[in-house]
Amino acid sequence: MQTAKSMEQPNAAIQHYANTRQLTAGxxxxxxxxxxxxxxxxxxxxxxxxxxxxxxxxxASTFTFLPGSFLVDxxxxxxxxxxxxxxxxxxxxxxxxxxxxxxxIGALTAYGFAKFKFKGRNGLFLFLLAxxxxxxxxxxxxxxxxxxxxxxxxxxxxxxxxAAANAFNVFFxxxxxxxxxxxxxxxxxRVDSAGEFRTFNQIVLPILGPAIAALGIFTFIGSWNNxxxxxxxxxxxxxxxxxxxxxxxxxxxxxxYGLLYLGVAISILPIIIVFSVFSKQIIGSVAxxxxxx
Amino acid sequence: MFxxxxxxxxxxxxxxxxxxxxxxxxxxxxxxxxxxxxxxxFDGITTPDFVGIGNYVAVLxxxxxxxxxxxxxxxxxxxxVPQLTISLVLAFILNDKLLKGRDFFRAVYFxxxxxxxxxxxxxxxxxxxxxSGGLNHFLVQTGIIQDPINWKNDPWFMRLIVSSILFFQxxxxxxxxxxxxxxxxxxxxxxxAQMDGAKKKHxxxxxxxxxxxxxxxxxxxxxxxxxxxxxxQPFTLTNGTGGPDRAAMTSIMYLYNVAFQSTRFGYGxxxxxxxxxxxxxxxxxxxxxxxxxxxx
Numbered sequence: 001m002q003t004a005k006s007m008e009q010p011n012a013a014i015q016h017y018a019n020t021r022q023l024t025a026g027x028x029x030x031x032x033x034x035x036x037x038x039x040x041x042x043x044x045x046x047x048x049x050x051x052x053x054x055x056x057x058x059x060a061s062t063f064t065f066l067p068g069s070f071l072v073d074x075x076x077x078x079x080x081x082x083x084x085x086x087x088x089x090x091x092x093x094x095x096x097x098x099x100x101x102x103x104x105i106g107a108l109t110a111y112g113f114a115k116f117k118f119k120g121r122n123g124l125f126l127f128l129l130a131x132x133x134x135x136x137x138x139x140x141x142x143x144x145x146x147x148x149x150x151x152x153x154x155x156x157x158x159x160x161x162x163a164a165a166n167a168f169n170v171f172f173x174x175x176x177x178x179x180x181x182x183x184x185x186x187x188x189x190r191v192d193s194a195g196e197f198r199t200f201n202q203i204v205l206p207i208l209g210p211a212i213a214a215l216g217i218f219t220f221i222g223s224w225n226n227x228x229x230x231x232x233x234x235x236x237x238x239x240x241x242x243x244x245x246x247x248x249x250x251x252x253x254x255x256x257y258g259l260l261y262l263g264v265a266i267s268i269l270p271i272i273i274v275f276s277v278f279s280k281q282i283i284g285s286v287a288x289x290x291x292x293x
Numbered sequence: 294m295f296x297x298x299x300x301x302x303x304x305x306x307x308x309x310x311x312x313x314x315x316x317x318x319x320x321x322x323x324x325x326x327x328x329x330x331x332x333x334x335f336d337g338i339t340t341p342d343f344v345g346i347g348n349y350v351a352v353l354x355x356x357x358x359x360x361x362x363x364x365x366x367x368x369x370x371x372x373x374v375p376q377l378t379i380s381l382v383l384a385f386i387l388n389d390k391l392l393k394g395r396d397f398f399r400a401v402y403f404x405x406x407x408x409x410x411x412x413x414x415x416x417x418x419x420x421x422x423x424x425s426g427g428l429n430h431f432l433v434q435t436g437i438i439q440d441p442i443n444w445k446n447d448p449w450f451m452r453l454i455v456s457s458i459l460f461f462q463x464x465x466x467x468x469x470x471x472x473x474x475x476x477x478x479x480x481x482x483x484x485x486a487q488m489d490g491a492k493k494k495h496x497x498x499x500x501x502x503x504x505x506x507x508x509x510x511x512x513x514x515x516x517x518x519x520x521x522x523x524x525x526q527p528f529t530l531t532n533g534t535g536g537p538d539r540a541a542m543t544s545i546m547y548l549y550n551v552a553f554q555s556t557r558f559g560y561g562x563x564x565x566x567x568x569x570x571x572x573x574x575x576x577x578x579x580x581x582x583x584x585x586x587x588x589x
Binding site: 030034037038040041042044045047048051056059060061062063105106108109111112113115116117118121124128131133134135136137138139140141142143144145146148161162164165167170190196197200221224225227228231232243244246247250251254257260261264267268271272275279280282283286287288 | 301302303304305306307308309311312313315316318319320321322323324325326327330335337383386394396397398399400401402403404405407408409410411412413414415416417418419420424425427430431433434461465466469470472473476518521522524525528529532533545548549552553558561562565566568569572576
């Protein structure tokens, strides 16, 4: 028995090794499926780019997967009708400020929970986690009413302020902090009589740097893609972030296909660029956030 | 040694204070205010009149509420089942270290998840347009169909289209979360199974799936919460109309119409809380379901 088993084991290992190196029929099918799915993921965006270079007549009459020569015409047509770069600037400003604010407050909060043992700590943290389960739409009408009373409807503050308290960011940074910031560093800073906030800003924040950067990209994209809240809280065309502006254009210039495709392309392009540079960090931060929960 | 003598623990409160002040003001207070409004017939201008549970009674008798709820659950259900199963299989395949181009496939599959949902809805709307859409032109030119199909005129097709967009956007996300879960499984366990001659199929069903149960539960619950909130894609796909016979009008689109188009804030708030109760019930149900399965 004993010898038979030990004879079998290397055989199985060799068999397995051989299987994985050979390009079997099963493997070919898997690769074909994977490639097919990848093509399916890219096609809509490819068509979007192609169609933004054609004029209405072409788009309305034929299918094409080759670029045309009307990109500049479509662009001139678009900027004469809507202020797309204003929308772009709005998106950058809103996403940028809410990302920085929510990351800093998130890091402060995470530090408070991770490194201080105050009364009610666990209860408050559980409460914070529970708020992640509550859908944002629940607060929407109350937020609308609150900002209307404060006279802040149709102002950037109405979007940025609520986004500053981001429970997910707190949770994520706290997970990272517990494993990467040893108590000894904080204690030695205390012994050197650094103030608590100075310790946080000058020692803890720099160590958190890479994790916060990864989370920041993700928060920025999330804010860039936010649609319902600005749709509700903004009224004037020059305040709308890019995705909302582009969606509303459909109602005005629904037959202007080249313009619409180009508008969609411009609203997605920054995301494509950010993703092609930071895909590893983005995917990593999603995975990390999910599993630690 | 020094840590014990220098007590700084009360500083924790200062660090967490900004978050809780902002959250209370702009998160918790609006929720409680929404709850209060849900018991009034507030129209946004005149002072709210208290109407008790009147709005809730009306919501429960509102055929349009049920219709949009059905649309939402249908759209969510049709997208989430393939999404959670296909992504699990994909994660299993892409977890294989010998597979070439693993990082490439992961990135490509994940990419649609971060694309602006509203823009994607608009893009799909353009591609599926009856007269100008690329899909009809493609099908006619290749001879698959004779005349262009008016896709957007079919209620069931519109629901399925929204489901497809959601699947397209979320299968890569689910896959990444499963992949993260797979990293947590002890590789020696899988090697042992392989040594004993277990086929990949059996490893998948008897080891991977049971070990990933907590992740599957996590995905189910977050997908319920996200599923009830579907808004951006059907809104831009149908240009805010909800499509033919409001077939693709989701509950949040209905809430948006009631509260912010018809300015019936009280009724809208009542809809919001009804949806919240449904989310809680569905979450508890899926929690109990996976618990029971793991015990048997």
